[in-house]
Amino acid sequence: MNVLLDNFPEFRDGFIGTVSITAVSSVIALVLGVLIAGLRVSPVPPLRIFGTAWVTLLRNTPLTLLFLVSFFVVPEIFFPGMSPFLLGSLALGFYTSSFVCEAVRSGINTVPLGQAEAARSIGMTFSQTLRIIVLPQATRTVIPPLSSIFIALTKNSAIAGAFSVTELFGWQKLMSDRGYAITPVFIWVALGYLVVTFAISGLFWLVERRMEVAR
Amino acid sequence: MSASVLYDTPGPKATVRNRIYAVVGFLAILALLALSFVRLSDKGHLAPEMWDIFNYAGIRQNIADAVLATLKAFGLAAIGSLVLGVVLAVGRLSDHKPVRWLATAFIELFRSIPLLITIYAIWVGFLTDYSMWALALGLSVYNGCVQAEVLRAGINSVPKGQGEAAYALGMSKTQVMVSVLMPQAVRAMLPTIISQLVVTLKDTSLGFIILYPELLQTARLIASNTQVNGQYPYVSTIIVIGAIYIGMCLLLSALATWIEKRGRRTKTGIAATVNTEPGEASSLPL
Numbered sequence: 115m116n117v118l119l120d121n122f123p124e125f126r127d128g129f130i131g132t133v134s135i136t137a138v139s140s141v142i143a144l145v146l147g148v149l150i151a152g153l154r155v156s157p158v159p160p161l162r163i164f165g166t167a168w169v170t171l172l173r174n175t176p177l178t179l180l181f182l183v184s185f186f187v188v189p190e191i192f193f194p195g196m197s198p199f200l201l202g203s204l205a206l207g208f209y210t211s212s213f214v215c216e217a218v219r220s221g222i223n224t225v226p227l228g229q230a231e232a233a234r235s236i237g238m239t240f241s242q243t244l245r246i247i248v249l250p251q252a253t254r255t256v257i258p259p260l261s262s263i264f265i266a267l268t269k270n271s272a273i274a275g276a277f278s279v280t281e282l283f284g285w286q287k288l289m290s291d292r293g294y295a296i297t298p299v300f301i302w303v304a305l306g307y308l309v310v311t312f313a314i315s316g317l318f319w320l321v322e323r324r325m326e327v328a329r
Numbered sequence: 330m331s332a333s334v335l336y337d338t339p340g341p342k343a344t345v346r347n348r349i350y351a352v353v354g355f356l357a358i359l360a361l362l363a364l365s366f367v368r369l370s371d372k373g374h375l376a377p378e379m380w381d382i383f384n385y386a387g388i389r390q391n392i393a394d395a396v397l398a399t400l401k402a403f404g405l406a407a408i409g410s411l412v413l414g415v416v417l418a419v420g421r422l423s424d425h426k427p428v429r430w431l432a433t434a435f436i437e438l439f440r441s442i443p444l445l446i447t448i449y450a451i452w453v454g455f456l457t458d459y460s461m462w463a464l465a466l467g468l469s470v471y472n473g474c475v476q477a478e479v480l481r482a483g484i485n486s487v488p489k490g491q492g493e494a495a496y497a498l499g500m501s502k503t504q505v506m507v508s509v510l511m512p513q514a515v516r517a518m519l520p521t522i523i524s525q526l527v528v529t530l531k532d533t534s535l536g537f538i539i540l541y542p543e544l545l546q547t548a549r550l551i552a553s554n555t556q557v558n559g560q561y562p563y564v565s566t567i568i569v570i571g572a573i574y575i576g577m578c579l580l581l582s583a584l585a586t587w588i589e590k591r592g593r594r595t596k597t598g599i600a601a602t603v604n605t606e607p608g609e610a611s612s613l614p615l
Contacts, residue, residue: 157336157347160355174527174578176534178545179571186552186563191368222335230335240336248335265441272443276538283446296454304442311441 128285142207147214172212202274221256261318374564395547409469414476436474452539460541483514523585
C-alpha cells in the first residue's frame with residue numbers, strides 16, 4: 115500500500131498516460147483500419163495489393179520493432195521533433211490498424227451476398243445498399259472482435275513505457291529503480307491495467323446491447 | 330472478385346473508372362514511397378557506407394548470435410507455453426472445483442496483464458541474472474494461458490458422444506483425456522496453436538527491455554554503437570532486422586496454413602472453424 119500512497123502523483127500520471135495513449139492510438143487504428151479494409155475490398159487491384167501488403171507487413175513485425183521504426187526512422191522522413199507520446203501512438207495505432215482491418219473485412223464478408231442482391235433488385239442505389247443494408251449488419255459482427263483488439267492494444271501500450279512515454283509500465287520501472295519490492299508494484303500496475311480493460315469491455319458490451327437485434 | 334456484397338461485376342463505364350482509380354492509386358502509393366526514399370537519402374541513410382556495415386564479419390556474427398538467442402528463447406517459450414497450456418486446460422476442465430477455480434483465476438489474471446509487465450516483474454523479482462529464463466518464463470506464462478483457452482475450446486468441440494463412449498468402454502478419466510479428447514483437440518486446433526506460436530516468436534522481442542541479447546536488442550546495440558558518416562545506421566539496421574523477423578514469422582505462418590489445408594483434405598478431423606472465439610483471441614498480438 116505504501117508504494118502507491120508514497121508515489122501517488124507518479125502513479126496518477128502513469129495511469130492517465132496509459133488511458134490517453136490507448137485513446138489516441140485507438141482512434142488512429144480505427145480510422146486507418148477501416149480505410150485499409152476499404153482498400154482491401156475495393157475493385158481496384160493496386161489498392162487491394164497495397165492493403166494486403168500493409169496487413170502482411172504489420173502483422174508479422176514485432177510491435178517493439180515498429181516502435182524502433184517510429185522513434186528512429188519516422189522523424190528522419192517526415193516530422194522531426196515529434197513528441198514521444200505521438201510517436202508511440204503512431205506505432206501502436208499502425209500496428210493495431212492491421213488487426214482492425216482484418217476484423218472489418220471479415221465483418222463485411224459475413225454479410226450474405228443475397229442481401230445486397232435483394233437491395234439492388236428493389237432499386238436501391240449503391241450508397242443506399244451500403245448504408246441501409248450492408249454496413250449495419252457488418253458493424254454488428256465486427257464489434258466483438260474489435261473489443262478484444264482494443265483490449266490487446268491497451269496491453270500493448272505497456273511497450274510505449276519502455277520508450278520513455280509516461281504510462282504505467284514506466285511507473286513500475288521507476289518504482290523498482292527506487293528499490294521498492296516488485297510484488298506490490300506489480301499488483302498496483304496490474305490493477306491499473308485491469309481498470310482500463312474492464313472499462314473497454316464494458317463500453318463494448320453497452321454498444322453491443324444497443325445494436326442488438328432479434329435474428 | 331466477381332462475387333462481392335459491395336459491388337456488381339463492373340460494366341464498361343465502371344471498368345474505365347476502376348482503371349483510372351487504379352492508375353491514380355498506384356501513382357499515389359509510388360509518390361509516397363518516392364518521398365520516403367528522397368527524404369532518407371537526403372539524410373544520408375541510403376548511402377552505400379550505411380549498408381556496408383553488414384559486410385563486416387563482426388556484425389554478421391552478432392546478428393547470427395542474436396538470431397540464435399531469439400530462437401533459443403522462442404524454443405523454450407514454445408515448449409513451456411504448450412506444457413502449461415495442457416496443464417491449465419485440463420485444470421479448467423477438472424471435476425474438482427478448487428482446481429477449476431485456481432486454473433481459471435490464473436488464466437484470467439495473466440491473460441489480462443501486459444506481457445511486458447509480467448516479464449519485467451519476473452526479471453526484477455526473481456531472475457535478475459538469468460534474463461533468458463525470465464523472458465522464456467514470462468512468455469510461457471502468458472502464452473500458456475492463451476494456449477490453454479485454445480485447447481479447452483478444442484476439447485469442447487469434440488462431440489460429447491466420444492467421451493461418453495470411452496467412459497462406457499471402462500476407460501479412466503485420464504485415459505479418456507489422453508487418448509480420446511486431447512489428440513482430437515490438438516488436431517482441430519493446430520492452426521490456431523501455431524499462429525499463437527507466431528505471436529510468441531514476435532514477443533521474444535520484448536527481451537530487449539530486460540537486456541537479453543536477442544535480435545532487437547542486438548539491432549539497437551549495432552545501430553547505437555557504429556557511427557557511419559557521423560550518423561547512426563538505424564534505418565539500415567531496422568530494415569535488415571525487420572526482414573529477418575518478417576521472414577521467420579511468415580515461415581511459421583506458412584506452416585500453419587499448410588497444416589490447415591492438409592487437415593481440410595482429410596475428412597476425419599473435427600471442423601476447426603466452429604470456435605471462433607479462441608481464434609480471435611489468439612490472432613491478437615501482444
